[in-house]
Amino acid sequence: xxxxxxxxxxxxxxxxxxxxxxxxxxxxxxxxxxxxxxxxxxxxxxxxxxxxxxxxxxxxxxxxxxxxxxxxxxxxxxxxxxxxxxxxxxxxxxxxxxxxxxxxxxxxxxxxxxxxxxxxxxxxxxxxxxxxxxxxxxxxxxxxxxxxxxxxxxxxxxxxxxxxxxxxxxxxxxxxxxxxxxxxxxxxxxxxxxxxxxxxxxxxxxxxxxxxxxxxxxxxxxxxxxxxxxxxxxxxxxxxxxxxxxxxxxxxxxxxxxxxxxxxxxxxxxxxxxxxxxxxxxxxxxxxxxxxxxxxxxxxxxxxxxxxxxxxxxxx
Numbered sequence: 001x002x003x004x005x006x007x008x009x010x011x012x013x014x015x016x017x018x019x020x021x022x023x024x025x026x027x028x029x030x031x032x033x034x035x036x037x038x039x040x041x042x043x044x045x046x047x048x049x050x051x052x053x054x055x056x057x058x059x060x061x062x063x064x065x066x067x068x069x070x071x072x073x074x075x076x077x078x079x080x081x082x083x084x085x086x087x088x089x090x091x092x093x094x095x096x097x098x099x100x101x102x103x104x105x106x107x108x109x110x111x112x113x114x115x116x117x118x119x120x121x122x123x124x125x126x127x128x129x130x131x132x133x134x135x136x137x138x139x140x141x142x143x144x145x146x147x148x149x150x151x152x153x154x155x156x157x158x159x160x161x162x163x164x165x166x167x168x169x170x171x172x173x174x175x176x177x178x179x180x181x182x183x184x185x186x187x188x189x190x191x192x193x194x195x196x197x198x199x200x201x202x203x204x205x206x207x208x209x210x211x212x213x214x215x216x217x218x219x220x221x222x223x224x225x226x227x228x229x230x231x232x233x234x235x236x237x238x239x240x241x242x243x244x245x246x247x248x249x250x251x252x253x254x255x256x257x258x259x260x261x262x263x264x265x266x267x268x269x270x271x272x273x274x275x276x277x278x279x280x281x282x283x284x285x286x287x288x289x290x291x292x293x294x295x296x297x298x299x300x301x302x303x304x305x306x307x308x309x310x311x312x313x314x315x316x
Contacts, residue, residue, distance in 0.1 A: 012234075043057060044205055053204060072173060073175075076170070076199075079169075084096040107191065110191055120149065152175060157171075233281065241280075253302055253304060278297065
């Protein structure tokens, strides 16, 4: 007899305004305990010093995490000029200093070099794997870390202001895999100085913005009130949707393809390219991720909705 899964059935997305000083994994654990959820995971790690948007997938939403991980993100960060640190943020030890402080004109002139498709080496203290181990584990053990440069996309890199000679604030819109600490490090070197990140906040991940984010304290204070959980399909808004009947949904849930051969059925596929990825919907809920194969829809990833009559969160 199999071991019973602990926790309640909770499916969907909740957006937490991550506090500074906690890891993303710690925040996921706190949310899971507060909701007594059977399964949870996050989409996109935030550094411990960072605050802001941390989308947490619950239950069946964990199957859609890859669809959110590659979506555009937005950040605010503050640079501290004149000090290079081991972690490229304020938590590390100082390893180099510089008296040079760039002015606004020099900073703005350098920013186009870091906009578009750029090559970036991740920080040594990062979650990138090196021979099966996390780079930050190797760095903490004082093991030399050699990371491979990668191409990332920066759509916007803007100087917002300079509170004083030692600091500058920036806004960044970027694609997946872009490290703000590496941007700050490389910008400083291009300006003839060194720097590290003194403050970092994520403002947006795909469809989730800071306006939708709640704090852990707010979540704790809800008690038996329902938390703001977005549907599983929220992160699938960038792929076409296909509505199916209850009988068709049951076939897809069983891993079987459905054939849309009648004229009325084929009309539902109009505008959907052969081979296109689809979000299959039934009664307002995501049933499966699927692909069109001619007049056939084949499930790629089955999403099991809640049992009929169940609520999003069981408060028994």
